Amino acid sequence: MKTALTFIIVFGVIVIIHEFGHFFFAKRAGILVREFAIGMGPKIYGHQGKDGTTYTLRLLPIGGYVRMAGMGEDETELAPGMPISLVQNDEGKITKINTSKKVQLPNGIPMELVEFDLEDQLTISGYVNGDESHLETYQVLHDATIIEQDGTEVRIAPRDVQFQSAKLWERMLTNFAGPMNNFILAIILFIVFTFIQGGTAVLDTNGIGRVVENGAAAQAGLKENDKILQVDGEKINSWEELTTIITKNPEKKLNFEIQRGQETFEKTVVPEAEKEGDQTVGKLGIYAPMDDSFSAIITGGFTMTLDNSLAIFKALGSLIVHPDINKLGGPVAMFQMSSQAAEQGVTTVILLMAVLSINLGIFNLLPIPALDGGKLVLNIIEGVRGKPLSQEKEGILTLIGFGLLMVLMVLVTWNDIQRFFF
Template identity: 70%
Template sequence: MKTIITFIIVFGVLVIVHEFGHFFFAKRSGILVREFAIGMGPKLIAHQAKDGTTYTLRLLPIGGYVRMAGMGEEEAELPPGLPLSVELNADGAVTKINTSKKIQLTNSIPMELVRHDLEDELTITGFVNGDESEAITYPVLHDATIIEADGTEIRIAPTDVQFQSAKLWQRMLTNFAGPMNNFILAILLFVLLAFMRGGTPITDTNQLGSVIADGVAEKAGLQTADKVVSIDGKRIATWEDLAMTVSENPEKDLDFVVNRNGQTLEMTVTPRAEKSGNQTVGKLDISVPMKTGLTDKIFGGVTEAVDSSLRIFKALGSLFTGFSLNKLGGPVMMFQMSSQAADAGLTTVIALMAMLSMNLGIINLIPIPALDGGKLVLNVLEGVRGKPLSQEKEGILTFIGFGLLMVLMVLVTWNDIQRFFF
C-alpha cells in the first residue's frame, strides 16, 4: 500500500505540474481550456468556473490532462440523427446543448440533430419534438455549453478561442510550458533536497565529512576533516576516488595515508561489507563533506539539477550508439523505483520525483509527433513556411508518432515485467 500511494503521488504530481504549464499559458494566450482534469477515467466531480474551464476529478488517481479548444481529438462527436435537447434564453438563442442521457434539463427542447456549426456560424439545426416536417435552426451563444455523454459540461469552442487562433509565439510557449514546469519542479526539489540534507556535497575533495560514532572509520582512527592522500598506494584526489576504492574492497585491509592538520599519518582501515542490490560493497561509516551556507544550498540544488539533465542526455545519446530496451523504463520500472524509494524514506522519494521530473521534461522535448517537442518542430516549420500544415497532415503525423510511442511503450513495459517478475 505504501508503494502504491508513493507511485500515485509521484506520478500524479509530475503529470499535473506538466499539464498546469500548458493550462496556464493557454489561458494567458486567450485559448479556451475546456477541461482541466485531475486523474483519468470516469468523472467523479465536475465544476465549471466563470473562466469557462470545467475542473474535474476522475476515478483513476494517476496524472491528469488539459483539453484545449481546437485540439481535434478533444472535440465531442455530434453526428446527424443524434437525439439531444437544447436550452434557450429569452431571445431564443441556445445557451446549453445536452447530449447526455444521465442529465435532464427542466426547460429544454428535445431535438434530433440535423447539422450544426459551433465554430463559425454558431448555429444548430434539428427536428424539434419529433416533428420531421421542418428542421428548425437556432443561434448558439458564443459562451454556450455542451453536456457530453458522461455528464461533463464544457464550453463550446468557437474559432476565435481555439488553439490555432493564438499567435505563433503564444502557441510555442503553450507547447513548451509543460516541460518547462517539469524543469522548474525538478530544480525546486533538488534545492529542497539540499536543505533537507543540511547542505551540498563537496565532491572535488579528498577530505572526510562527518565520521559516524563507533563506525569503522572512527575505530580505525580516522577523524572528521582528515584528508585521504592515498589508499594502498593509489592517489586519492576526489570523493569519488575514495568512495570507489572503498566500495570495491569490502572486508579487506586497506593502507590509508592521511593528512591531518599538516601531519602525515598511516593507518589500516577495513571497510565493512554491506549488501547493495545484488552486490556486496564496502562502507566506512563516513559522510561526504558539505557546504552548508544558504547560497551553497540553493546553487548546489541548481547544480544537481543540471547534472541530472546531463546524465539524461548522456543516456539518450547511448540509445543511438547501442539501442537496448534495458536502457529504457516504463510504468513498471517507475513502480519498482517508487517501491524502493518508499522503503528508503521521504528524502529518497523527493530525489526520485526530482529526477523523474527532469526526465519527463526532457523526454517530452524529443522532436517526435504527439510529444511537445514534435509540436514545437511543427511551430518552427510554420514560422519558416509562413503558414501551418493542414490539420489533416498534422493529424496524420501525430497519429504516426502516437502509434510509434504506443508500440515502444508496450515493448518497454513487457521488458520491464520480464526483468522484475521473471
C-alpha cells in the same frame, strides 16, 4: 497500500504539474482550456469555473490532462440525427446544448440534430419535437456550453479561442510549458532534497565529513574534520581521487597520512568489502563535508537537475546506438521504483519524483508526433513555411506518432511484467 499511495502521489504530481504548464500558458495566450482533469477514466466530479474551464476529478488516480480548444484531442461528439436538447436565454439564443442521456434539462427544447457550426457561424439546426416538416435554426452564444455524453459540461470552442488562433510564439510557449514545468519541479525537489540532507557535498577537498560509527574509518581512529593527505604515498586533493583508490582496494591494508589540526600522523586503514552489482568494492564509512549555506543548497538543486538531465541524455544516446528494450521502463517499473522508495523514506521518494520529473520533461521534448517535442517541430515548420500544415496532414502525423507510442508502451509494459514478476 503504501507503495500504491507513493506511486499515485509521485506519478500524479509530475503529470499534473506538467499539464498545469500547458494550462497556464494557454490561458495567457487566450486559448480556451475546455477541461482540466485530475485523474483519468470516468468522471467522479466536475465544476465549471468562471474562467470557462471545467475542472474534473476522474476515477483513476494516475495523472491528468488538459483539453485545449481546437487541439486534436479535443473532440465533442455531435452528429446529424443525434437527439439533443437546447436551453435558450430570454433573447432566444442557445446557452446550453445537452447530448447526454444522463442529464435531463427541465426547460430543454428537444431536437433531432441536422447541422451545426459552433466555430464560425455559431448556429445549430434541427427538427424540434419530431416535426420534420420544418427545420429550426438557432443562434448559439459565444460562451455557450455543451453537456457531453458522459455528463461533463464544457464550453463550446469558437474559432477565436482555439489553439491555432493564438500567435505562433504563444503556441510554442504553450507546447513547451509542460516539460518546462517538469524541469522547474525537479529543481525545487532537488533543493528540498539538498536541504534535508544538510547541504551539498564538498568534493574538491581531502577533508572528512561525517564518520560512520563502527565503519572502517571509525575503527582506524579517523575523525570528522581530519584531512587525508596521502594514501600509500599517493597525494589526495579531492574526493574523486580518494574514492578511486578506496574502491579498488577492498579488505587491503592502506597507509593513510592524516592531518588533524596542526598534527600529522599515519594510520593503517582496511576498507570494508561491499557488493555493488557484480563487483566487490572498498568502503571506508565516511562522508564528504557538507556546505549547508543557503546559496549552496539553491545551487545544489540546479546542479543536480543538470547532472541528472545530462545522464538521461547520455542514456538516450546509448539507447539509439545500442537499442535494447530492457533499458526502458514503463508504469510497472515506476511502481517497482515507488515500492523501493517508499521503503527507504520520504527523502528517497522526493529524489525519485525529481528524477522522474526530469525523465518526463525530456521524453516529452523528443521530436515525435503526439508529444510536445513533435508539436514544437510542427511549430518550427510553420514558422519556416509561413503557414501551418493542413489539419489533415497534422492529424495523420499525430495519429502515427500516437500509434507508435502505444506500441512502445505495450512492449515496455509487457517486458516490465516479465522482468519483475516472472
